[in-house]
Amino acid sequence: MAEARRVNRMWRNMNAKIAAIPMVLTTLVVFVGGTFWTVLYSFTDSKLLPRERFIGFDQYERLWSNSRWLTSIENLMIYGVLSLVFTISIGFLLAVAMDQKIRYEDTFRTIMLYPFALSFIVTGLVWQWILNPEFGIQSIVRSLGWETFTFNPLNDPKLVLYGLLIAGLWQGTGFVMCLMLAGLRGIDEDIWKAARVDGIPTWKTYLLIILPMMRPVFITTLVIVAAGIIKLYDLVVAQTSGGPGTASQVPAMYVYDYMFQAQNLGQGFAASTMMLLTVLIVLIPWAYLEFGGKKHG
Amino acid sequence: MTNSIEVKDLTLNFGSVSVLKNMNLNVAEGEFVVLLGPSGCGKSTLLNCLAGLLEITDGQIFIKGKNVTWAEPNERGIGMVFQSYALYPQMTVRGNLSFGLKNAKVPRDEIEKKVARAAEILQIGPLLDRKPAALSGGQRQRVAIGRALVRDVDVFLFDEPLSNLDAKLRSELRVEIKRLHAQLKNTMVYVTHDQIEALTLADRIAVMRGGIIQQLAAPQEIYNRPANLFVAGFIGSPSMNFLHGATIDGGQAFQLGDLKLALAGYEGGIVGARDKVILGLRPEHLVVQDGAEPGVTIPAMVELDEPMGADSLVWLQAAGTQMSVRVPVERRMAPGTKVHLKVDMSKASLFDAGSEVRI
Amino acid sequence: MVDATAVLTRTDAEPRGTKPKRALSGRNIMIYGTLFVFSLYYLLPLWVMVMTSLKGMPEIRMGNIFAPPVEITFEPWVKAWSQACTGLNCDGLSRGFWNSVRILIPSVILSIVVASVNGYALTFWKFKGSDIFFTILIFGAFIPYQVMLYPIVILLREMGLYGSLWGLVLVHTIFGMPILTLLFRNYFSTIPEELFKAARVDGAGFWSIYAKILMPMSLPIFVVAIILQVTGIWNDFLFGVVYTKPDLYPMTVQLNNIVNSVQGVKEYNVNMAATLLTGLVPLFIYFVSGKLFVRGIAAGAVKG
């Protein structure tokens, strides 16, 4: 009886279990397995092919004494902070402007959001062209009479990140605006009525009442934007190829180059493990804030 | 008489929470059983177990003598009607009615016949080619009933089928369900929150609390002789009045402070002397009068008078607690008026204050 | 993330700020001024792309990239489509376009089928541990691709799919899974469970409930998923480079190779025509789908 029951339980919902196989394989083999595999092999001296000769933290020591990696990390931090600050503040500013019962709201939204549909490769190439010193903005301003005007970020190691930033913001701010606008519209109408009855000016209502209420939207946006920044790769490849020199290198590029070009897998694994660590540093506090306090049923 | 449904030692846990505990329930063929109880007591869960929509933790379920504990829902010979109708929105009424039959590979012409018959019984013939979105609430619920009807099942399971309807439609459909039962003579298990539905429809009512059946009996029995304090308080609106006191004189009388009521005529017979008992008196079984009769009346003072149309509910301060009494609506009573409440002991209930069981 | 999807559907709601009273108040000038300046920023690259792609090289060398062409020519478009050179060959972007199409169609179909079935199983057929798999899946969306890049190379090699079209299809299915599963699960969980129970009582099994009840009810979410996947897969660069061979490179990779190839004289007009050509498919999807796109990207936000 008990035996029959157990068999019965197993066969129940068999189709559902079969249907879940792709998901189970993906999570276990690729996401969990793949991640552990990479972390494990980052402690080996794998070159062209992975091999199990463990050398402790050597790859990490090499990584952190490699100036190219250090530049990559520094770039990512500068780009990341600037990008976060600007996307979120511009996104919020535009959302507030869009929320003022304006005319042609749909048109404005369409204009702001279309870059998000394009690939980073397209974005990078267009801005490479616009920032081209011979034909782009610099040459136009010069031809207007200001002969000494210089704006050549893509060829200036000190400015190249700003060149990337202009393109990155162009692509992403419209999307953040949409998130923020949705957040604004999700706030209870009565809050506005109450503020108006109390005679609080609109700007003050936004600053003191609405902004704090939008906290969850800001956090979600922050995590989304941050996760995207860490993966930054295509844009740099298309716009600057990491140059001039190594001035606009980013970690994802370092990983790719060591894994698939320099035939130094171990180094690539160590670098990608560091990337994972960075993500965890962003993600764990968020997950803790989001799910830590209350237990989800 | 054969049992249509037999539930043996049914236990159901959600994780570590036990929702149904060792439940036993027999429903006779053609019987209409109503499950009644507070929200969250496990009524829907029991119904889902009967339907095979939940995997039970322990126990056995028989339908028509067949062990269906591990059978799929469609193999159990049951039809189910849900509160939210649960009609397939993209299918027409006809599609909704025939979906189950198609799954059972019933031949086309037979499906046609069955659908036509169900449509006739439920008077939804003209609606057959509409989508559910184009139906009223009452019509939707008829279709949902029809979906169970076409499959010629032995057992109908209803989970609060009328709760989403307004009062008028509800009473109309209630009558309809009663007519349907008289006509089809199926076994029906029906979950509701509505006591009127329970009292009018049921052959027997099962009052549940915390996953345990408190009393399973005919409506009048439940109303007149509640098995325990919970059932007494749960059935009837407004709720039964409870007086906490003791029985004295070897069970001849009930005493609460100065108040003394003779227990002669109490159905439970001689109850003996007990320290702590609870006397339950239904508001409709008390009579308001001006004069006192020792041992039969309770002195009281009117607090509030609530006319409710046909009759009127009077709240009074009596025997140290608040009591309610139902009186004819013409009889208006000003707050502060002093009156006496006459007790009909043959309709009262006595409970042991410790075990809360009827004496 | 879960919030983002729910929240974004509200973009359609009414604006909240106070209604401007006069058309030319200082406040209005500020609001429209801001929106106008930013609109210029967003529109400028599109304008430059189109204008440059319609000019001849001599005109580009002499003039201003913002100016409209004096003499319109479609030569650059033709060249970009059929003659432009990558490092390896000179048959234009057309090869990349068709590669992308061949990658796109099976990837979109497979990823959506798998993810919608996942979402369905996770909503209505929970089994022991199903929630754990779902949690890992969602966390998987945040793991940098770089971490899983090489293990997948090994897996595909073992399966004999490395460098093939089907290998890349599989990769897109895997990496699309977290976000799409979340999308479908969230949608399916708004469907009353009673509907599913009714179908089971009616004798419908796992697949038949999915195909006959759920799918026909859920067309909008399938459309959102299609939008999301078409743009996402079309715009992919990294997986294309890593998991395919040069003759199977998708359009984005080929575009990059054409524009950033170091050989020869730079033909900016051809480059811009090629860039525009590559952007056309997602732009088309964007302009056709309108508000559904907003929902799609909100859901896709986690993809980063």
Ligand SMILES: Nc1ncnc2c1ncn2[C@@H]1O[C@H](COP(=O)(O)OP(=O)(O)OP(=O)(O)O)[C@@H](O)[C@H]1O
């Ligand atoms: N899937 C589930 N997981 C965990 N607990 C559940 C689940 N479904 C129901 N419960 C719990 O089981 C108990 C009984 O639920 P059930 O739905 O049977 O109540 P009910 O009597 O039908 O209530 P109502 O009158 O509100 O419909 C409740 O406490 C509920 O919280």
Ligand SMILES: [Mg+2]
């Ligand atoms: Mg219920």
